[in-house]
Amino acid sequence: MAVAVKLLASPAVRVGLSISVATGLYGISFGALSVTSGLDFWQTMALSLLLFSGGSQFAFIGVVGGGGSGIAAMSAATLLGMRNGIYGMQLNALLHPTGWRKYVAAQVTIDESTATSTGQTDPAEQLRGFWAAGIGIYVLWNLFTAVGALAGSGLGDPKQWGLDGAAVAAFLALLWPRLKGREPIAIAVVCAVATVAAVPFVPAGVPILVAAVVAAVMGWFSHGRSDEGLEPDVDPYREHQHQHQHRGADHHQGGHRQHGADDGHQRGEGGTPGAGT
Amino acid sequence: MNLWIWLLIACALAYAWKLVGYFVPARFLENPRMSRVAGTMTIGLLASLTVVNAVASGQTLAADARLGALAAAAVALALRAPFLVVVVAGAGTAALLRMLGWN
Numbered sequence: 001m002a003v004a005v006k007l008l009a010s011p012a013v014r015v016g017l018s019i020s021v022a023t024g025l026y027g028i029s030f031g032a033l034s035v036t037s038g039l040d041f042w043q044t045m046a047l048s049l050l051l052f053s054g055g056s057q058f059a060f061i062g063v064v065g066g067g068g069s070g071i072a073a074m075s076a077a078t079l080l081g082m083r084n085g086i087y088g089m090q091l092n093a094l095l096h097p098t099g100w101r102k103y104v105a106a107q108v109t110i111d112e113s114t115a116t117s118t119g120q121t122d123p124a125e126q127l128r129g130f131w132a133a134g135i136g137i138y139v140l141w142n143l144f145t146a147v148g149a150l151a152g153s154g155l156g157d158p159k160q161w162g163l164d165g166a167a168v169a170a171f172l173a174l175l176w177p178r179l180k181g182r183e184p185i186a187i188a189v190v191c192a193v194a195t196v197a198a199v200p201f202v203p204a205g206v207p208i209l210v211a212a213v214v215a216a217v218m219g220w221f222s223h224g225r226s227d228e229g230l231e232p233d234v235d236p237y238r239e240h241q242h243q244h245q246h247r248g249a250d251h252h253q254g255g256h257r258q259h260g261a262d263d264g265h266q267r268g269e270g271g272t273p274g275a276g277t
Numbered sequence: 278m279n280l281w282i283w284l285l286i287a288c289a290l291a292y293a294w295k296l297v298g299y300f301v302p303a304r305f306l307e308n309p310r311m312s313r314v315a316g317t318m319t320i321g322l323l324a325s326l327t328v329v330n331a332v333a334s335g336q337t338l339a340a341d342a343r344l345g346a347l348a349a350a351a352v353a354l355a356l357r358a359p360f361l362v363v364v365v366a367g368a369g370t371a372a373l374l375r376m377l378g379w380n
Contacts, residue, residue, distance in 0.1 A: 050288035070283030088298015162371030165346025169367025175323035191321035215321020226309035229316030
């Protein structure tokens, strides 16, 4: 009991829990959209339990729902999951998990758990924030995926309820927080145009992969922020702000983004930043 | 059944990405291009998925109620609405436009 009270007094744990509720809740929309895209209940649950990365899960069902092949769905989901590898590197350097913890930490390494952790400055808080958000989101995301999948399968014609419109809205909502500044907007526009141009000429699902290649080339050859596009779908410190005004504002300023800059600075002292290969 | 196979491969590869981060030597972090590409690809893929879901019907382009959903979602996001509200706004607008006869 004393341990629980002590944990709840931790600012990182409180942020982690509020982000868990906010993120977990939109598992409802994933579950409902997944079953109306043609996946069954257990396929939907397998994505939330095993794949567990919101953007990749929506990508998989988005391609399947649009008539794309299984291999195109898998490819889109996998390319979208690359950023989790970058988060893994950051978190490993920050938290140094050992033994079996490494394997569990990997599964809950996503946008939100990374942002919750890197938004803290005290190492103990970074650790608590990561686990609170990671485990909290995992549990609630799966719970609400099941709720959404069960509700979605009883809906009948998904178009009548505008669920295809819900998918459009969900992808725009995932994209929106990453459009900070001129460069990400330019990338988004170029990729959107490339997609529309490719649709009539290649099988369904493939235009998304064309856009991925275009975006990768743009990232490789241009020089900009090294953490471009690596923002969480729901910013833990903005979300938390609603409940703790003063703290949220402070942390947001010095939070996730700032960490990227700090990180670059440290690298600058040790090695040769920006030199690339 | 075929879909199950690709689904499970996607799950395995997603975990592989995550795990790789914990095992590669720290010096890989010194190459900012890797995280640049991961980030720009995230933006490009999400932009592409948004557009595909809004205007593609198989291999043809269509202007239908989904465009209304896109506009409604943009307005909701500009007003800083939470994720679930944005999704409901998109669904509601598409449903409403269909009821009014715009497919």
